[in-house]
Amino acid sequence: MPSSQPPPSTNASPPPDYKTIASQFAAAKRIKEAEDKKKKKAQASSTVHNPESTEQKLQQLQQKHQEEEITAREQRHGRLEVARKRTYQSRWAWTASFWVWLLCVHAVGIAYFTSGFLLTRLVLEEKSACDAPPTATDPLLLLPAWEGRGTVDGGCWHPRMFERAVVVVIDALRYDFTVPVEDNAAFHNAFPFMWETAVRDPGKAFLRPFIADPPTSTLQRLKGLTTGTLPTFVDLGSSFSGTAIEEDNLLMQLRDAGKRIVHLGDDTWEALFPGYFEGNLSRAYDSFNVWDLHTVDNGVMEHIFPLMSRKSEWDLLIGHCLGVDHAGHRYGPDHPEMTKKLRQMDSFIRDLAATMDDKTVLVVMGDHGMDSKGDHGGESDDEVEAALWMYSPKGIFGRTKPEYVTPPATAKIRPVNQIDLVPTLALLMGIPIPFNNLGRPIEEAFAGAAGTSWANLVAAERVTAAGIKRYQTAYFTARGIEDSTGPGSPGELWDKAEDLVPQGKKQDWPVIFRAFAAYQEATLQKCKSLWARFDLKNMAIGISVMALGVIVLLVYVSRGDDDDVIEDEELDLAEKSLELQGVKADVEATPSDTLDKRLVGAALLGALPGFIGGVVSSLVSGAGDWYRGSGIAALTSTAAVLVSMHEVQETVLSIVPRTLWGWMAVVFTVSQSVGFASNSYTIWEDSILLFFITTFGFVSALAALRIPSRADRYLAIYHSVVFILLGRLASFSKLCREEQMPYCTSTYYASATSSTSAPWQLLIPFLVCIILPSILKAYLQPSRSYEGLAPTWIGYVFRTGLLMSALYWLLDAADNGNWIPGLPDKTIKNISVYTAQMVLGLALVAGTTAFIWAPPCVSIVTSASPTDSTKAQVAILGYGNAHGARYLLLPLNLLAACILLSKPMGAGALGLMAWQILALLEILDLNNLAATSSPIGPVMLAVLGTFHFFKTGHQAVLSSIQWDAAFIPLFTIRYPYSPLIVTLNTFAGQILATAAVPLLVLWKASPKKRGLLDAVSRRALAGFVAYFAVECLATMAWAGYLRRHLMLYRVFGPRFMTAAVVLLVVDIVGILVALAGVRCNTMAIGEVFGWAE
């Protein structure tokens, strides 16, 4: 079947729906039956020739009898078809139930492991009080008594310096944006005001690097910036709902002291501090609308200046600008919009500083930085390095060394921890330091204008350290931890520092200062390691559940091929005739007692003990222990399934591969899994996947030499070469992670410091639109299945969708680059959003409807027989690939949606992926590697999916999530659409691969092929999901084993999180798209051609 074969000449136009085809098919059958009968009659009359009238009567009677028999037969046949349909539906339901059960097992395993793996910190309820400073001995040892001591107005624990504070958060303000850098980057030298002031007026201002504790999301940062403690990874999940802070914090202290707080900007503050802010003065704005660069900033600027002339109405004013962050997400740092934004912030802060008075301190800071393409969330240097600038015309800031006056040139020099702002601001404003604080006062704020107020600085340092000591003691008591007193321990450092204090008046201040600082640092380290304490028991349970799930899958996938797919023409015919004689007509066609049904039964039974145990233990303990119950239920349930599999002789032994291809599948999967133990392997995963793809292509080209038919041999080699070349071509699309530098060049966007596409990249979607539909046609034509709905759908609808998404990206670029000046604001954005919505509507809504109702991609041609012109010849075009060609429409619909959502470069990669999948199907078919006999097909499809995850601009790090994709078809964040869109963007590769899994079985499958559902579920889908389950288990095991590794949160943790989410996504898409699609497809084919099983 060479692809160059000309299209079959059809004189019948494609029928509009399957009913037409069905009736045509039935009509053709009737014609044939009638002809047969005529032939028989003619034979009978020629052999027995008797002119007697009684004979004639008898013949008439016989004929009548025959006709009656035919009607009865047809009725019986109809009943049989109904019974078969019902059997199929019930089998499908049991198969789907099995997969739902497996999804639950995976979810429980992942949840259990995660709960033991992530950092946990006990939140203490205690609050600091103004009149109860933490210092055990007299706090006045270092400072003389000050007026109003022990009151907020005089200063609770330290003399108060400012009555009011203005805190401006410029989201994602990276440190290098604020200092002079000798280059022409769009993000450098555009915000010089803060640096200039610090140099010109060191007494009035200072600028320092401000290091965030990961995860670098705004919600987590605001928690750290107000409580002074470290974030825990557990909190990350709540990043989108935003929960109120319960523990002691700066705002709570101010509110309790009767101070008034006003907030403008990012509404995350409202979520964290509900009811804290002066309602009539505060203004909150949506924080997730990353497409919008100006609304929040303009709102802050509009409302902040009037408040500056009414300073008596507030005590703390918070302004949170989001424009810089959003410019980073939308364009990347290296874009003219970023320059504009930074210039705007420069003049904003310049104007704001001009309105300050001696009683007010101004703090400007970034809550985190951004990576080279403008995103954040992880812990790379660029993401954690923000800037801090403090300003007051009062001129109280000082440096202990003259060289400290010039702000550090890079963020590596003299950085300040973000939590250090908490004690600094608390002491400057006279309020108590929040109870859980672990930060230390910033030197410049307490050293005095001349840099010589050592007593003041040491007093601030000591009272903060005492607070930390108090917190540490309380925490240890609450958790029942022994405090160590060995050399270098925090306890010993504290005693040493306290011993120095009494002699302090006469001598070495810096020594005492450093002693307390050493204590603070040691405690911070101690707390970090304490909170990174892992719950090994939960981790072990999670890994066990996952491992059992993997074993179940492997046994399920590898059972012997006894009664699987039988395609025996003889048997089929014999059965048909028996059936027509009504022998089997009234018994059920096939037993519905399938393996899946048994397994689901075992799973439910097995889950009972755990479920009951969970309920009982939660009743006994009263603590609602559903969590443990689910873990036990998952374990007992998987065990029961394994036992039940053993009963039907599905031993673990049968999972050992027997062919080269089988071994290759195992090696690809296992070497990946072992590789996750090494950080360089994990970092370079995309290159390794390309190597696998190339290897498979070479081996299949070599294997093709054994194919007996010459045409098939060349064809197999051709498809193998295409498979390799497309992989190589796709590998030009790259998005590098920080660890790959400098050996990697990002090509996904216009430049490494951008998140917009280069103009030439806009051509890619147009190329996809021109080429891809023709490629699809070329793969369908050899099997004559470019029939039915296929020409309309692929040639027109699908192509229109691709054209519109190409136009979308052109419009988007025109909007970003302001190509058409003078247009009213948002005109292009409006047009492009509606274009995108139309593409998605076409692909997902119209596409699904069309898929459900589409006729098979076949057409029936009736022509005169070449031998006998009185006889009609019926040919069905596309019969041999009836299942595959029709099912292909479903992944194509998803493909059209993903191409729109994946940006121009990603569109190219996904187009290549679709082509590669078709080449893979041909390779498997020509080499006789059907999913029923070899696991290599499903594994290669999984490798392709993962490979294209990287090729669509992603990496296994948080910051590579393309949040801005949510705004392709929408103006603002909307649930549940926005998360769904981001999921489609992020996992486009794996989702498409999952949707294509049934093709491994259905491709080149004729309507009469039996056991297709079984083959899809047990062979293709099980093998495919097994790859991801093994990957998830492996990353889990390695992350658990390497939990103390330096790279845990940078490499291993994110990789585990990616694998876990991918597994769940693949499970869900497998059920909702692949299995549901197969059901729908089989029903449509069964309606037309009759049921095969």
Ligand SMILES: [Zn+2]
């Ligand atoms: Zn952001």
